[in-house]
Amino acid sequence: MPSSTPRSAPLPLALTCGEPAGIGPDVTLAAWLRRHADALPPFYAIGAVELYRRRATRLGLEVPIVAVAPGEALEVFDRALPVVDLGLPTVGEPGRLDPIDAAVVIAAIERAVDDVAAGRARAIVTNPLHKHALYAVGFAHPGHTEFLGALAASIAPPPDGVAWRAVMMLAGPDLRTVPVTVHVALAEAARTLDAETIVATGRIVAADLRRRFGLPAPRLAIAGLNPHAGEDGAMGREDIEVIRPAVERLRAEGIDARGPLPADTMFHARARATYDAALCMYHDQALIPVKTIAFDETVNVTLGLPFVRTSPDHGTALDIAGSGKALPESLIAAIRLAASMSEAA
Template identity: 50%
Template sequence: MTGLPLAISLGDPAGIGPEIILRAYQQRKNGGQPFFVVGGFDVLHACANTCGVDCDIIAIADAREAVGAFDEGLPVLVGSDAAYTPGSPSEEGAALALHSLAETVRSVLLGQASGVVTAPVSKSQLGKVGFDYPGQTEFLAAVCGLAPEDAVMMLAGPTLRTVPITVHVALTEVPVLLSQELIEHKAMIVDAALKRDFGISAPRLAISGLNPHSGEDGQFGDEEARIIKPAIKALKAKDVNAFGPVPGDSLFTPLLRPSYDAALCMYHDQALIPIKALEFDQGVNVTLGLPIIRTSPDHGTAFDIAGTGKADACAMIAAIRMAGECAASRAHP
């Protein structure tokens, strides 16, 4: 654990973000990483009452007050706020979500927090208030002065880590976007991040194939021979312990999962289906390659159950725990 708290963004206040933050504080373990929420003091109070969460909430005016206040209640950096309208997103709520996100990043960049944990947002709602990014990951990359491809999304659970090489694109675009350079670039970022943030001295990277049976010697496509195998060869020449291409239908079997520290997959669903099927309640979205630490629960806003008291905080708890562990790893390499 570091001496600095984590900064938590509120997410869309009409979603389950406020509830899972409150429950994460309520279910905290003694000696856990302190954290504070940016904005939404009234939202959190209303959510606690609506969802029946017994949680003291403490207003703070400065992030430096968070550690001292954490044992007494959930510290909330006061400022922006909105009405609590669970299940009914609004532009007012989206503006609060965007402000909270921006200020959490600012607190880390100013050295007031050790990392960022982002609650779920609605991309369509953010778009209505001027958010011009595909998602929070691309926003964080831009704020940190990086190109979008320098921020790599990894989904992590207790026993599995997966990385999509291509992310939010149509499946028909994947073969066009794949390149040896792209695979090498993302694999190098993953290798460095596993060393720096997860304390794995010699990461093992499994690289998936794109086509059924990894192409079956060209019968079902040539991307393996033309793109993926040359990328693996180049990575090995750079002392990255990469192997494959492993067929997608066998990469996540119980026999193979212990043989790698992260699986690099060619497209979104190839990476996300296994993590959500196997470790949904504890899945964490980690952004690799940033100068700051960022994690997020691997689920959405769940507007349909917001305000009902049914939200499960396990993924938020896991995201907070992982951000704290990554911060400690960077502080004590």
């Protein structure tokens, strides 16, 4: 958040629409209906007023929906869902992707970043997008995390003068995990893993655990890549030659890091009590444990950026969009965490 914005300002959160054919509109409507029961902070949705009205009608939900400017959201939130209308069409029906909708998906993310940069919103909560639907119209980024990293330059210049480095964290009630390599094939993750990436990721995680989560001395557990963390080289040299030197560098910088640790013994309850975040070497090594432990309460958080961004940790769920089966718990957790992180910063 820009330093010119008073910390006490009662700014709302900005929620993007995500894929219009998915469950983003469903869970946004459901979260607004639970605003009092769950004591949610004010937020406004970005996208198209008619999208939310059509979905509310389909779901049989009595949700008043009002087009607003961000500055009007606080006044409206208690009596209606405030929506910043982008003036773009949304034609896809629940479960049926349409390439026309890609424009509003991308524009909503850009508008949310712009609103935070301008001091109109305190943080961003993104609903799930459908990557393949965006790739079909030339979207050049692997996902939300990478796109937000590219947009971060509109907030502030990067600290190293080169580029902002966005880091994905999955945060649940009892476990936080960070994949060092993210949206790449497993074979590529093993081939491209290097100590510099591990060190850079560890620095960002430690810094944001202090800044955004209020942990003065964060503890990082670093997973090994191979079974049994390589078992002294018997099952691969990466743990000895790449991960261990990275851990030593982090420790030399004063970061409480340990590893490489066997991933199969890192995630039971006693082990989780010994660290604040686990750095994992590839996507599924990080996401499987946290989703298994608390699927409905886990939040996708982007670290390393000059603004707060969270997201529900589920996909677009095209198969249940518009059916009334989508649960808003993960979005509600993302809204709460975004508010908490923006207050701590």
